[in-house]
Amino acid sequence: MDKTETRELITQGIDIREEENGSKVLSGYAVKWEMKSVVMGYYRKFREQFKQGAFTESLQKDDQRFLWSHDTSKVLGRTKNNTLRLVEDSIGLRFELDLPKTTLGNDTYESIKRGDVDGVSFGFNILPGGEEIEEPDDDLMLRTVTKAKLLEVSAVAFPAYPDSEVSARGYDPYKNYVEGKIRSEKRKRLYLQTLI
Template identity: 45%
Template sequence: MNREKELRYLSIEKLETRKTEDDKMTISGYVVQFNKRSKVMWDFVEVVAKGAFRESLKNNVIKALWNHDSNLVLGSTKNSTLRLLEDDFGLRFELDLPNTNWGRDAWESVRRGDVDGVSFGFFVIEDNWEYLKDEDLYQRTLLNVDLFEISPTPFPAYGDSQVSCRSFEEFKTSIEQQNKNELNKRKMMLELDLF
């Protein structure tokens, strides 16, 4: 089986940073949101299905790189400086940056908002293609991928990825609130359908 390495550059609303009293620098956000479209890439758009990263998260050592540069390693799941979690919303990450020149530069670029996207590198294990006649383009759905790296980047392909520099507790609270708002919307819609 000949697999090609693929990279996706994602645009996000918030790339979060936080700095603790011991000068530990952390960024967090979403690598990708499930079932949200990428920008048009050539003649297709792409979405990532919930569960596409499940096997990778169980089996792979995944690295965080600066803009896909393997000379600038920012973290790793091997030593838990990179933490990844699939939730109902997407693939969430939290990354403790190294106290190196490129780690401090990365933190500052994210803090200032100059870098506000996340990208990911992967091999496709399973996908599905569908022609969208009304839009005259194809939609590719990633069902199972072999994820090997994520990267903060200035040029993302997915408009809905998120990364920022704030406390993880604030971040969790904002995501929990988004999820509650979505559930309340669904509940209200169900109630309206009953009447």
């Protein structure tokens, strides 16, 4: 059974630049340390955060890819050939990506430059002993990831982490989705009560 998890966030901005030789480069953060997620989970609700150094071992020995929206057929770069560079700093896991001179590379650059896509997501597997669980004051379990295998980083259209540019502008797609599901469940319960 595949236990790959993905997490999405809006960055404080994906930086884009065009070099003198015409190459296009994206940079930003795939994850920021100790930034709590939105409420997640189906059966047991929880929040999540990542500790600094969570990916250190994986960055040293694994080959990560940068994808378009988690699509493994749309690879934009990888660490093995140095078109994707990943480094952990005091803020989080920083990436720098040399976009390919392809239709996908150009489309990615234009979508991010226009602001249509400003989210980043990452896929990972938690390694044995790589999580800490605690019950904070708000009665939601907090999962802190301390050691994980990083599989990929993706540019995405619908990021889900709070403290983002989209949230600051008053629109958070994930929050709206969750609130819509809650409203739908309430309507179903009210309808069932009228039948009794």
